[in-house]
Amino acid sequence: MPPASKGHLDRHNKPVVIDLNAAIVRVADGSPEILAVRPSGTEDDDPVAWDALPFGPFDPLKHRTMDIGLRSWVQEQTQLSLGYVEQLYTFGDRGRHALEVLDEIEHIVSVGYLALTRGGGERDGALWRSWYQYFPWEDWRDGKPAIIDRVIMPLLKEWAARKPDPASDELSRGRRADRVQFIFGTDGGNWDEETVLERYELLYEAGLVREAARDGRSNAIALGRSTDPQLGLPMQHDHRRILATAMSRLRAKLKYRPVVFELMDDTFTLYELQCTSEALLGLHVHKQNFRRLVEKAGLVEKTGRMSTRTGGRPAELFRFRREVFSERPAPGLKLAPSRTRANT
Amino acid sequence: MPPASKGHLDRHNKPVVIDLNAAIVRVADGSPEILAVRPSGTEDDDPVAWDALPFGPFDPLKHRTMDIGLRSWVQEQTQLSLGYVEQLYTFGDRGRHALEVLDEIEHIVSVGYLALTRGGGERDGALWRSWYQYFPWEDWRDGKPAIIDRVIMPLLKEWAARKPDPASDELSRGRRADRVQFIFGTDGGNWDEETVLERYELLYEAGLVREAARDGRSNAIALGRSTDPQLGLPMQHDHRRILATAMSRLRAKLKYRPVVFELMDDTFTLYELQCTSEALLGLHVHKQNFRRLVEKAGLVEKTGRMSTRTGGRPAELFRFRREVFSERPAPGLKLAPSRTRANT
DNA sequence: CTACTTTTGCTCATTTTGAGCAAAAGACCG
DNA sequence: CGGTCTTTTGCTCAAAATGAGCAAAAGTAG
Numbered sequence: 048m049p050p051a052s053k054g055h056l057d058r059h060n061k062p063v064v065i066d067l068n069a070a071i072v073r074v075a076d077g078s079p080e081i082l083a084v085r086p087s088g089t090e091d092d093d094p095v096a097w098d099a100l101p102f103g104p105f106d107p108l109k110h111r112t113m114d115i116g117l118r119s120w121v122q123e124q125t126q127l128s129l130g131y132v133e134q135l136y137t138f139g140d141r142g143r144h145a146l147e148v149l150d151e152i153e154h155i156v157s158v159g160y161l162a163l164t165r166g167g168g169e170r171d172g173a174l175w176r177s178w179y180q181y182f183p184w185e186d187w188r189d190g191k192p193a194i195i196d197r198v199i200m201p202l203l204k205e206w207a208a209r210k211p212d213p214a215s216d217e218l219s220r221g222r223r224a225d226r227v228q229f230i231f232g233t234d235g236g237n238w239d240e241e242t243v244l245e246r247y248e249l250l251y252e253a254g255l256v257r258e259a260a261r262d263g264r265s266n267a268i269a270l271g272r273s274t275d276p277q278l279g280l281p282m283q284h285d286h287r288r289i290l291a292t293a294m295s296r297l298r299a300k301l302k303y304r305p306v307v308f309e310l311m312d313d314t315f316t317l318y319e320l321q322c323t324s325e326a327l328l329g330l331h332v333h334k335q336n337f338r339r340l341v342e343k344a345g346l347v348e349k350t351g352r353m354s355t356r357t358g359g360r361p362a363e364l365f366r367f368r369r370e371v372f373s374e375r376p377a378p379g380l381k382l383a384p385s386r387t388r389a390n391t
Numbered sequence: 392m393p394p395a396s397k398g399h400l401d402r403h404n405k406p407v408v409i410d411l412n413a414a415i416v417r418v419a420d421g422s423p424e425i426l427a428v429r430p431s432g433t434e435d436d437d438p439v440a441w442d443a444l445p446f447g448p449f450d451p452l453k454h455r456t457m458d459i460g461l462r463s464w465v466q467e468q469t470q471l472s473l474g475y476v477e478q479l480y481t482f483g484d485r486g487r488h489a490l491e492v493l494d495e496i497e498h499i500v501s502v503g504y505l506a507l508t509r510g511g512g513e514r515d516g517a518l519w520r521s522w523y524q525y526f527p528w529e530d531w532r533d534g535k536p537a538i539i540d541r542v543i544m545p546l547l548k549e550w551a552a553r554k555p556d557p558a559s560d561e562l563s564r565g566r567r568a569d570r571v572q573f574i575f576g577t578d579g580g581n582w583d584e585e586t587v588l589e590r591y592e593l594l595y596e597a598g599l600v601r602e603a604a605r606d607g608r609s610n611a612i613a614l615g616r617s618t619d620p621q622l623g624l625p626m627q628h629d630h631r632r633i634l635a636t637a638m639s640r641l642r643a644k645l646k647y648r649p650v651v652f653e654l655m656d657d658t659f660t661l662y663e664l665q666c667t668s669e670a671l672l673g674l675h676v677h678k679q680n681f682r683r684l685v686e687k688a689g690l691v692e693k694t695g696r697m698s699t700r701t702g703g704r705p706a707e708l709f710r711f712r713r714e715v716f717s718e719r720p721a722p723g724l725k726l727a728p729s730r731t732r733a734n735t
Numbered sequence: 736c737t738a739c740t741t742t743t744g745c746t747c748a749t750t751t752t753g754a755g756c757a758a759a760a761g762a763c764c765g
Numbered sequence: 766c767g768g769t770c771t772t773t774t775g776c777t778c779a780a781a782a783t784g785a786g787c788a789a790a791a792g793t794a795g
Contacts, residue, residue, distance in 0.1 A: 065483075065500060105483060113483040137481040137502055139409075139449060139457040156409060156500060158481055225717045239721065318742080333785065338743075359741025360791040373569045377583065383783070662773080677754065682774075703772025704760040727752070736795100743790070751782070759774070765767095 070293035073166040080175040099283040130309035135159040159289035163309040206253040247291040257281035303379035308367040316362035414637035417510040424519040443627040474653040479503040503633035507653040550597040591635040601625035647723035652711040660706035
């Protein structure tokens, strides 16, 4: 990615740019992946060596809208064709309270985007990485992730017991404990897969993610270097926060808009569709009910062809019914996670 | 509002500013109102005389985040204290394809915000206006608004029958008709109150709102001057689009987050709560079911006091239970509009 | 031909939703 | 003071949606 070389000048004569950051998502064999930019440096604890989301400057003179600008440089830099694109959030401060000492230019505005693709072309310096590498606590498909009880909860409880900085307008100790219990202390039944962002922000506040230490948060718990348990891979700037926002939004949207299909091939079996949905949600759903839902909602239609790659009884191949857009107001998968252990 | 006097310079030496626009909402006796800025000019068809949303520049050197910046100038200019504040969307082009000939400065980025308040201080030049003055077709509380069948549908059908500009990547005639029928041609049963933005954008595309003509849309239907039926009051720049976004977001949010209470007094009767919700949704809901919902969700608690202002049996006064934040993941009112005529 | 795997069709209890009936508790009015 | 009117409040009930399990169908692998 060109390091935002050209741009406007502010009154201190520093370049001012509007950066468009994209969380580009695909699903490859059961894993939701995002396109990450891997800097050439290799020192693992050096913030510039952390992964970044692909980003590019927005030039209002070249592109009419930001959406168009985004599509343009993504197309240019990767050979990816983006399907669905959605704006997420605009931050005025890239690295929060950060000093950003390593950033020679002063960014002013960074706009986060979610984009869905079926995958394809990449470039060097970029790689597809499971988003659960950045958020290991978000994948509940094999039950509650061990990292929660083994690492996260103990550290969060320690943080909740500490006295909050009286200077900040922050929660009292009791409220801290409540919040921790509420957000992470769940045993599956009441896990809310949509609140990815809230969980990340809690960890940031508690100083448990690397970015917090980088930004000089006072209460950052001193996690030692590479030997210590990392709470997921860190990212440059606020990119991990943008990714969290993208995950939240996508997990929510799944339930009321037919966006999964942007990630599927033209034809697919219902089980493939289910696996993709589950990968995104980080949860298992009840198989028979999933089919009932999808078919009753009229989201798919049979192609007549069969898939034999299943290993068991061959599965019918389906395709997405585009007509739903003009039929129903809010088509989507109102997925309900199964309470019992996986029923696949 | 200071007309964005200071700011950054772009490479053409025109001021570049980041504008924060706020749709500030309150509900006053059954009417959802927004704070509108009324320019001094009075020529009704002059774009600068149209209403505007209050806005102010964002100065990244003065305020750490845009949210803080917004709160700051709102506080400064009005005496309003904002409760809930939420970022909506960021546009790179203020007036879309607009020429913006009347705007001597080139705005680059405009960020839309939704803010809720209980009302209070105003300033001169600003007034509270029902948002249904801008969107008369969105209030279904007294049945389907007459303007839809009398004005909107005929004009939209005419538009759908016209040949789309082959240059644009636009929908075919058949799809146009489908879309019109789908979005506006409903008879109450399948009216989706959340798609305010989609409806406004359709009217804009079809050239039926003043802003379309101002922006020089090719297919803008020449609505005569003041005698012609206006499809709601127009607004400056893209402010009406921002307002539509705010309405969509608020109507949706109502159902899964306890945001209504930001608009209520400390204590209220359940019927007052219902009326506020209905005002926002532009729909009537079933009274008994509304109470069941609210109480079962544990959103409120009795105060013991009574309200006698009802005219009938006195109503219990309730207050919002703040504890829900730490109890349930997604508290809100999953309101279902009543199919039958009002049952109040 | 037999075991195994996966798809697919169906049932069933429980909950949620949409809608209506009627008693309770005040104000208003003669 | 008794009757009428209005609104709140409590309750019932059918229909639909949801969560979960059973079992036949149709292949593959040995």
